[in-house]
Amino acid sequence: MASPVISVSNLGKRYYLSHEKRTDTLRDSLTQKFRQLGRRLAGGAAAVPEGEEFWALRDVSFDVQQGDVIGIIGRNGAGKSTLLKLLSRITEPTAGRAVIRGRVASLLEVGTGFHPELSGRENIFLNGAILGMSRLEITRKFDEIVAFAEVDRFLDTQVKHYSSGMYVRLAFSVAAHLEPEILIVDEVLAVGDAQFQKKCLGKMGEVARTSGRTIIFVSHNTAALQAICRTGLWLQQGRVVQAGPMSECLSAYLASGNEAATFVPTNTTKPHITSITLDRAVLAAGKLRISVGFKSPFPLSCPVVGITLQSRHGQPLAGSNGRMMGENWKPPALSEGVITAEIDRLPLHSDTYRASVYLGDAMQDYDQKLDALEFDFISPHFYPESPPLHVIGQLDLPWRWSVGSG
Amino acid sequence: MEKPDTPELILEAGRSSRHYWGDLWRYRELLGFLAWRDIKVRYKQTTLGVLWALIQPAVTLAVFTFIFGKLAGMPAGNVPYPLLVLCGLLPWQLFSAAFSNASGSLVANTHLISKVYFPRLIVPLSSVAVALIDFCVVLVLLTTLCLWWQFMPDWRIMLLPLFIVLTLVTAIGTGLWLTALTVKYRDFRFVVPFLLQVGLFLSPVGFSSTNLPNWRFVYSFNPMVGAIDGFRWCLLRGEPTLDPANLAVSIGMALLLLGSGLWYFRRTERTFADII
Numbered sequence A: 001m002a003s004p005v006i007s008v009s010n011l012g013k014r015y016y017l018s019h020e021k022r023t024d025t026l027r028d029s030l031t032q033k034f035r036q037l038g039r040r041l042a043g044g045a046a047a048v049p050e051g052e053e054f055w056a057l058r059d060v061s062f063d064v065q066q067g068d069v070i071g072i073i074g075r076n077g078a079g080k081s082t083l084l085k086l087l088s089r090i091t092e093p094t095a096g097r098a099v100i101r102g103r104v105a106s107l108l109e110v111g112t113g114f115h116p117e118l119s120g121r122e123n124i125f126l127n128g129a130i131l132g133m134s135r136l137e138i139t140r141k142f143d144e145i146v147a148f149a150e151v152d153r154f155l156d157t158q159v160k161h162y163s164s165g166m167y168v169r170l171a172f173s174v175a176a177h178l179e180p181e182i183l184i185v186d187e188v189l190a191v192g193d194a195q196f197q198k199k200c201l202g203k204m205g206e207v208a209r210t211s212g213r214t215i216i217f218v219s220h221n222t223a224a225l226q227a228i229c230r231t232g233l234w235l236q237q238g239r240v241v242q243a244g245p246m247s248e249c250l251s252a253y254l255a256s257g258n259e260a261a262t263f264v265p266t267n268t269t270k271p272h273i274t275s276i277t278l279d280r281a282v283l284a285a286g287k288l289r290i291s292v293g294f295k296s297p298f299p300l301s302c303p304v305v306g307i308t309l310q311s312r313h314g315q316p317l318a319g320s321n322g323r324m325m326g327e328n329w330k331p332p333a334l335s336e337g338v339i340t341a342e343i344d345r346l347p348l349h350s351d352t353y354r355a356s357v358y359l360g361d362a363m364q365d366y367d368q369k370l371d372a373l374e375f376d377f378i379s380p381h382f383y384p385e386s387p388p389l390h391v392i393g394q395l396d397l398p399w400r401w402s403v404g405s406g
Numbered sequence B: 001m002e003k004p005d006t007p008e009l010i011l012e013a014g015r016s017s018r019h020y021w022g023d024l025w026r027y028r029e030l031l032g033f034l035a036w037r038d039i040k041v042r043y044k045q046t047t048l049g050v051l052w053a054l055i056q057p058a059v060t061l062a063v064f065t066f067i068f069g070k071l072a073g074m075p076a077g078n079v080p081y082p083l084l085v086l087c088g089l090l091p092w093q094l095f096s097a098a099f100s101n102a103s104g105s106l107v108a109n110t111h112l113i114s115k116v117y118f119p120r121l122i123v124p125l126s127s128v129a130v131a132l133i134d135f136c137v138v139l140v141l142l143t144t145l146c147l148w149w150q151f152m153p154d155w156r157i158m159l160l161p162l163f164i165v166l167t168l169v170t171a172i173g174t175g176l177w178l179t180a181l182t183v184k185y186r187d188f189r190f191v192v193p194f195l196l197q198v199g200l201f202l203s204p205v206g207f208s209s210t211n212l213p214n215w216r217f218v219y220s221f222n223p224m225v226g227a228i229d230g231f232r233w234c235l236l237r238g239e240p241t242l243d244p245a246n247l248a249v250s251i252g253m254a255l256l257l258l259g260s261g262l263w264y265f266r267r268t269e270r271t272f273a274d275i276i
Helices: A028-045 A080-087 A120-130 A135-149 A164-176 A196-213 A222-228 A246-254 A282-283 A324-328 B020-026 B028-042 B051-071 B079-107 B120-147 B155-182 B188-202 B213-219 B223-235 B244-270
Strands: A006-017 A052-064 A071-073 A095-099 A104-108 A182-186 A212-216 A229-235 A239-245 A258-264 A272-278 A290-301 A306-310 A316-321 A336-345 A351-360 A363-376 B008-012
Touching: A006 A080, A006 A324, A028 A351, A052 A080, A052 A095, A052 A164, A052 A239, A071 A080, A071 A222, A071 A246, A080 A095, A080 A104, A080 A212, A120 A135, A120 A164, A120 B028, A135 A164, A164 A196, A196 A212, A196 A222, A222 A246, A229 A246, A239 A246, A239 B223, A258 A363, A272 A282, A272 A351, A272 A363, A290 A306, A290 A351, A290 A363, A306 A324, A306 A336, A316 A324, A316 A351, A316 B244, B020 B028, B028 B120, B051 B079, B051 B120, B079 B120, B079 B155, B120 B155, B155 B188, B155 B223, B155 B244, B213 B244, B223 B244
Parallel strands: A071 A212, A071 A229, A104 A182, A182 A212
Antiparallel strands: A006 A052, A006 A095, A095 B008, A229 A239, A258 A272, A272 A290, A290 A336, A306 A316, A306 A351, A351 A363
16 A cells, blocks of 8 residues: 555644733833843743643644545634644644645635735736646636636726625635645635535535545535545544544534533622533434523522524524513522523524523523524535525525415 | 655654755745735826836935035035935835835735745745835936936946845845744834834935045945945946945845844744744
8 A cells, every 4th residue: 555645643733822911010011021022032932932831733643545535524623724734834733743745735715815906817826826836837727717717707807896706716716726636625615605615516526536636625514525525534622533434423523522611700699600501412413402500699589591593693593581481481499500492493504603691580681691602503404406595594494385377 | 656756745843844945946936926916016006106116216315415415515526416315325225115025024914824835935035026126217217317417327337236136135134034023023013114214324325435434344334335335336437436345344244134034034934824
């Protein structure tokens, strides 16, 4: 067997979260700054910065064979983007090593380096060069890129006058015509309309199948991952949880753990929320279960929890609370407890959502946690022909259609 | 492996790529494209366009001629005073534009640095191109003034490229220092205009350095003194004589700046994406 195209062993990346010391006067803060500056200039990069250390990636090892299409999954902050940044040489690892055999092109963002003042034609050349194409290569593929992006009429228009759809199409089109041996793609398909997304996925799948190119792909789009990737790599808190066939990784990932948040109260003389937990396994089955823990210095006569679900942009979609249930909500008086809300079929399309949580009693609210949770929901109902969500909205209502002959 | 020429790349902490200079060469087209982008965008949506490159030195020229030539009555030998000033302004403008562009270049290209790999040296190097274009525009002004006074430069003009290079080396050397420092400490953004202001007074732009006979050697530690004297020597028929020792000091200082600038840049380059 040939040696792997990419072999990663014990790779780690450490960042420092800076906590600045509290200073009371301008003079104090100035002297502190000067002392720091002097120390850093003298010690250079080797000096240990103050602050809490944080490993974005730790002890990550895996091999990628030539022609593999590997999908990386994990929640926000799991280290996916850091891994891609390390492999594309944008930043340097703190520990471990990676050996890469072949030319790498990475696409961490659509349209990196596009200049709004330049025309579409000029941006194709600029962006191509930034992604590592030679002028000759771009000239050769120019017509193909323009045709794929469907922007031929606007080639000599400044990009700042483009619609966002056209912009994304042009940018992705340049990237899709890269011919590296290894292609690294971050979540870039989340933008653009559904039809073009499909076209791009098709192009990526085709590239992977026909040219034996190696692709590393990060996405929250499980359908795309399943369609394109054979191998999966599941990251959690900077470590590899599971590596293997994509379908196994995905199902394990989707059913794993809980999305939870715990809170340290700022004011214990008032009833407050202590924890919010979202059951992942239940969510993977298309249902919702959120449990809210609370504590109160006095027994709450009628504890009430309110939950609002919002789109990823914060638009409220649906909300409810015990008070709205009227006579149906008759809890005992409690000074500590957990209230659970459930929906048997969550009528939402696949997307990222947020939830805000409120705590109160029959009369008033005491505590609120806005945007306390953010979660990816993968609907069990998959509509391949679905228009994008900004057109049809996030709600997946049980529509019934019928037809008559007039 | 089928292809024996596949490059093997090892990513490891503290390991500087063996291929760095090779990479720089491989990405030379990107350098061209970035320079072309900056030039293209520079005068977009301005009514006067390239004329701006002319207005600034023309006004400075008038003011300096008045202050140093008329008010202070400094000697200019047998050269029209405005020509003497312009021959000083020419390298100074090149230096100040190249230096300030290079200093701001990394922060201005944050989006590229945090999303794509390429040898970072390309960014400050390409930013110098705009300064060169403006320089060429001012050369046109010089030619016009020479024709006006019917002042013809002699064979020494052939050596002018050497002094253009000396100016650029100085600008890039200081620019590399400042741009790398600005990535981490944005304080240095405010240092650049200050340095330029002080530098203008510490360089013989509005007058000839022959006015400071006893200080010329010390003065030469400012590499721009060598560059400006050189420009005048080339363009004004060897008018202020060039002292080889002084010139050597200026060249040495410029090279020292470039060398140390490169060293600091290369040393901090690997962390740019993390802290920018």
